[in-house]
Amino acid sequence: AQSVTQLGSHVSVSEGALVLLRCNYSSSVPPYLFWYVQYPNQGLQLLLKYTTGATLVKGINGFEAEFKKSETSFHLTKPSAHMSDAAEYFCAVSERTYKYIFGTGTRLKVLA
Amino acid sequence: DADVTQTPRNRITKTGKRIMLECSQTKGHDRMYWYRQDPGLGLQLIYYSFDVKDINKGEISDGYSVSRQAQAKFSLSLESAIPNQTALYFCATSETNTGELFFGEGSRLTVL
Numbered sequence: 001a002q003s004v005t006q007l008g009s010h011v012s013v014s015e016g017a018l019v020l021l022r023c024n025y026s027s028s029v030p031p032y033l034f035w036y037v038q039y040p041n042q043g044l045q046l047l048l049k050y051t052t053g054a055t056l057v058k059g060i061n062g063f064e065a066e067f068k069k070s071e072t073s074f075h076l077t078k079p080s081a082h083m084s085d086a087a088e089y090f091c092a093v094s095e096r097t098y099k100y101i102f103g104t105g106t107r108l109k110v111l112a
Numbered sequence: 113d114a115d116v117t118q119t120p121r122n123r124i125t126k127t128g129k130r131i132m133l134e135c136s137q138t139k140g141h142d143r144m145y146w147y148r149q150d151p152g153l154g155l156q157l158i159y160y161s162f163d164v165k166d167i168n169k170g171e172i173s174d175g176y177s178v179s180r181q182a183q184a185k186f187s188l189s190l191e192s193a194i195p196n197q198t199a200l201y202f203c204a205t206s207e208t209n210t211g212e213l214f215f216g217e218g219s220r221l222t223v224l
Contacts, residue, residue: 034213044155051211104154
């Protein structure tokens with residue numbers, strides 16, 4: 001069965017510091033992997049996705065994530081945090097069917 | 113205008129009342145979903161539909177029903193609302209060959 005684990009429900013970083021949000025998954029088949037961001041009072045929007053091919057995936061707003069099959073991980077990074085990055089981030093996995101499993105979310109706080 | 117529109121955005125109701133949340137989309141996608149978001153729990157799938165004649169229960173369908181009136185419209189009903197249905201509800205669509213979900217801005221429901 002699919003599952004997603006996001007380590008850390010709250011993460012705080014200083015403005016300009018590295019952002020690292022962790023996601024581990026389990027899947028019985030090669031998965032599709034996603035990171036979504038949710039700003040206050042808004043729906044989720046896609047940051048980036050991995051389907052096949054290159055394991056380092058670049059997304060919007062300077063974020064990227066690396067698919068590591070051996071570690072069953074898909075961690076999200078950004079070299080330099082900006083105040084506007086403060087939001088909640090969700091990792092999700094799909095076994096290429098209708099079903100998407102979402103993690104419980106990580107709320108990112110950026111300190112001035 | 114948003115590609116996926118949900119109405120109402122906010123609703124307060126009383127226990128036992130019937131509530132309908134509506135979703136319409138202009139993306140032309142066949143697949144539509146209703147999710148529920150609770151703090152610390154991520155998103156849980158209530159119902160999903162692959163086309164007008166294909167509607168399926170998700171993980172937490174008890175107490176909910178849906179109607180797919182057209183390719184573009186997918187409504188969620190709570191026949192007799194109860195307080196533990198207080199949550200943020202999201203409608204989403206997807207195009208099968210990309211896997212990405214497109215979300216509405218959410219409908220916040222409070223059941224007193």
